[in-house]
Amino acid sequence: MFELDVATRHIRSRRRQTLFSIIAVALAVGIIIVFMSMMSGYMSILIDSTIENQAHITVMPKEDEDYIHLYHGLEKHIYGQEGVEALSSYFLGEAALQHEHDAEGVLLYGINPNDENRVVNREKDMLTGEFTSLENPGSRIILGYTLAKNLDVEMGDTVTAQIPGAEPADFTITGIFQTGTPVDGTLGFTNLERLQDFYGAGDVVTGMGIRVSDAYAADTMANKIDRETGYDAVSWIEQNAEILNLLETSEGMVYFFYIIIFSISGFGIANILIMIVMEKVGEIGMLMAMGMSRRSIMLIFLLEAGILGMAGVIVGCVLGYGASLAIASITIPVPPEMYFGMDHLPVEIELKNFISASIFAMVINILAGVFPARRASKMDPVEAIYSV
Amino acid sequence: MSDIPIIQIKNLTKIFGDGVEIKALDGVDLYIKRGEFMSIIGPSGSGKSTLLNQIGILDTPTSGTILLNGVDVTKMSDKERSRTRNKELGFIFQYHHLLPDFDALENVMIPLLISGVKSSQARKVARKVLDEVGLGDRMKHRPNQLSGGQNQRVAIARALVNKPSIVIGDEPTGNLDSKSSDSIYELLRKLNREHEQTFILVTHDEQMAAKTDRVIRLVDGKVVEDLRDGASVREI
Ligand SMILES: Nc1ncnc2c1ncn2[C@@H]1O[C@H](COP(=O)(O)OP(=O)(O)O)[C@@H](O)[C@H]1O
Numbered sequence: 001m002f003e004l005d006v007a008t009r010h011i012r013s014r015r016r017q018t019l020f021s022i023i024a025v026a027l028a029v030g031i032i033i034v035f036m037s038m039m040s041g042y043m044s045i046l047i048d049s050t051i052e053n054q055a056h057i058t059v060m061p062k063e064d065e066d067y068i069h070l071y072h073g074l075e076k077h078i079y080g081q082e083g084v085e086a087l088s089s090y091f092l093g094e095a096a097l098q099h100e101h102d103a104e105g106v107l108l109y110g111i112n113p114n115d116e117n118r119v120v121n122r123e124k125d126m127l128t129g130e131f132t133s134l135e136n137p138g139s140r141i142i143l144g145y146t147l148a149k150n151l152d153v154e155m156g157d158t159v160t161a162q163i164p165g166a167e168p169a170d171f172t173i174t175g176i177f178q179t180g181t182p183v184d185g186t187l188g189f190t191n192l193e194r195l196q197d198f199y200g201a202g203d204v205v206t207g208m209g210i211r212v213s214d215a216y217a218a219d220t221m222a223n224k225i226d227r228e229t230g231y232d233a234v235s236w237i238e239q240n241a242e243i244l245n246l247l248e249t250s251e252g253m254v255y256f257f258y259i260i261i262f263s264i265s266g267f268g269i270a271n272i273l274i275m276i277v278m279e280k281v282g283e284i285g286m287l288m289a290m291g292m293s294r295r296s297i298m299l300i301f302l303l304e305a306g307i308l309g310m311a312g313v314i315v316g317c318v319l320g321y322g323a324s325l326a327i328a329s330i331t332i333p334v335p336p337e338m339y340f341g342m343d344h345l346p347v348e349i350e351l352k353n354f355i356s357a358s359i360f361a362m363v364i365n366i367l368a369g370v371f372p373a374r375r376a377s378k379m380d381p382v383e384a385i386y387s388v
Numbered sequence: 389m390s391d392i393p394i395i396q397i398k399n400l401t402k403i404f405g406d407g408v409e410i411k412a413l414d415g416v417d418l419y420i421k422r423g424e425f426m427s428i429i430g431p432s433g434s435g436k437s438t439l440l441n442q443i444g445i446l447d448t449p450t451s452g453t454i455l456l457n458g459v460d461v462t463k464m465s466d467k468e469r470s471r472t473r474n475k476e477l478g479f480i481f482q483y484h485h486l487l488p489d490f491d492a493l494e495n496v497m498i499p500l501l502i503s504g505v506k507s508s509q510a511r512k513v514a515r516k517v518l519d520e521v522g523l524g525d526r527m528k529h530r531p532n533q534l535s536g537g538q539n540q541r542v543a544i545a546r547a548l549v550n551k552p553s554i555v556i557g558d559e560p561t562g563n564l565d566s567k568s569s570d571s572i573y574e575l576l577r578k579l580n581r582e583h584e585q586t587f588i589l590v591t592h593d594e595q596m597a598a599k600t601d602r603v604i605r606l607v608d609g610k611v612v613e614d615l616r617d618g619a620s621v622r623e624i
């Protein structure tokens with residue numbers, strides 16, 4: 001194609017400027033790919049850790065009720081739903097824990113450890129002891145790492161639980177856990193039956209945690225349970241709506257940032273094309289005299305924008321890939337509470353990021369070529385030829 | 389067929405400017421025969437280039453008609469004008485306007501490529517025409533590696549490669565020394581004899597004009613003299 005031939009020769013005749021504009025596009029694409037990879041990384045770490053460390057659906061008592069009374073029947077009903085993998089009924093109560101002169105307000109979480117482990121793997125958070133030591137309804141307790149430190153207790157020590165209107169009860173520490181989140185300072189696990197007993201509440205629970213096979217469908221399932229049982233079922237998505245919304249709005253802002261970066265590189269392309277068009281006025285006029293159509297003239301310069309953009313995008317993708325890998329491989333000493341226990345930056349290299357950055361860049365680059373290309377195609381051949 | 393003038397210009401007027409109006413062509417009538425080798429002379433600003441660009445369908449008149457081979461070009465669409473320029477017209481300007489990023493052979497191929505001829509075929513034809521203008525040994529040279537006279541020869545080859553019926557030259561030797569000028573003139577003359585194409589040359593060189601078969605003199609956009617072989621063609 002003759003138009004393509006002219007376009008490539010124009011580009012090749014200006015090596016230095018061509019190189020600069022390709023580098024500009026490549027840098028823009030590379031930076032944005034790294035950015036997208038890091039955003040994806042953070043997003044998926046956040047979601048993964050939420051899905052891992054939280055029940056996908058939590059069922060709570062009906063309005064104006066404190067407990068789920070006939071919970072065995074409800075358990076059966078929920079187990080009957082397709083996609084439910086595990087269910088753990090729990091009793092949650094506030095209490096004061098005391099050891100010698102230290103006392104702390106805590107949340108006591110009565111569970112059946114085997115059920116609970118299937119909903120949220122608590123075993124993996126254990127620093128010492130085993131989560132399943134709560135299996136039998138004895139007076140055993142597992143404390144968060146920070147809580148244990150504040151109470152100055154160790155494995156095998158005894159702490160006293162107190163609530164208003166009940167006899168204090170002693171619990172023996174059979175494990176210490178660490179999640180890297182604030183619950184480490186406020187939570188203690190005990191056996192469900194033992195805690196029901198301690199609170200004198202009978203065989204009732206204050207809630208249920210559910211794990212489903214498709215965490216992203218938890219919303220639908222929660223609505224279904226809600227509708228069918230009348231209990232208040234909330235998915236992890238709903239519970240974390242604020243954070244998820246925040247991430248979405250920040251993503252909108254990031255797109256704004258992308259547009260600015262790409263526009264800068266687009267200006268680079270527009271600039272070199274405007275210069276070529278100005279330099280080639282006589283040539284354009286002559287091509288018109290020789291019978292080249294205005295469409296073909298336009299095509300020449302759009303092709304130039306496309307070639308420059310494409311070269312920049314290819315280099316930029318390679319650059320972005322390399323930089324993402326490099327960033328992913330850097331280990332950094334960060335406090336584990338801050339980054340969900342990671343020791344490096346989360347980078348997720350996803351094809352869709354490369355594709356969207358490339359398309360985004362190409363659209364802007366072609367747009368950058370439209371103005372110079374139109375200008376060339378609208379020239380008056382007589383003026384163009386005699387302008388030299 | 390051959391006695392129908394290849395170019396019939398009737399009452400052609402071209403006015404430039406929207407504020408101060410300049411009548412660059414003022415009711416020009418002109419018939420040009422097929423194969424004629426003619427020149428247009430006249431003082432600077434008399435409308436020579438304007439007339440030539442009208443014949444070359446590069447510009448549109450304010451009023452009047454131009455028939456090329458009996459077809460009114462003033463009624464053509466932009467696309468038809470491009471096509472007609474490509475097929476029927478060859479252009480030589482004072483500046484060669486060769487594409488600097490293409491070598492001589494590639495430059496000569498351009499009109500063929502624009503008309504859709506395959507590259508291999510275009511190369512063959514262009515080579516022959518370059519030979520004909522005496523540049524068979526400079527095909528791979530780019531414009532910046534050739535002299536002014538050589539570049540003008542390449543431009544002439546390019547104007548001829550599509551075998552147009554009309555070749556127009558606006559001061560084709562205006563940038564050359566007198567020796568190169570003469571050889572370019574001789575070349576055009578030879579080509580005219582061999583191909584029976586119509587040549588219309590604008591020049592300010594009266595001596596060169598005198599060597600053409602027909603001389604038209606323009607003053608203030610009007611034809612004031614029309615001589616063939618030194619004798620007046622018509623009453624003005
Ligand atoms: N595009 C234009 N706009 C305004 N005036 C023009 C334009 N082109 C030519 N003219 C005017 O028309 C007249 C004829 O110009 P031209 O045909 O170039 O003369 P020549 O080629 O004989 O020197 C001149 O007065 C010139 O200034």
Ligand SMILES: [Mg+2]
Nearest residue numbers: 436437438558
């Ligand atoms: Mg002129």
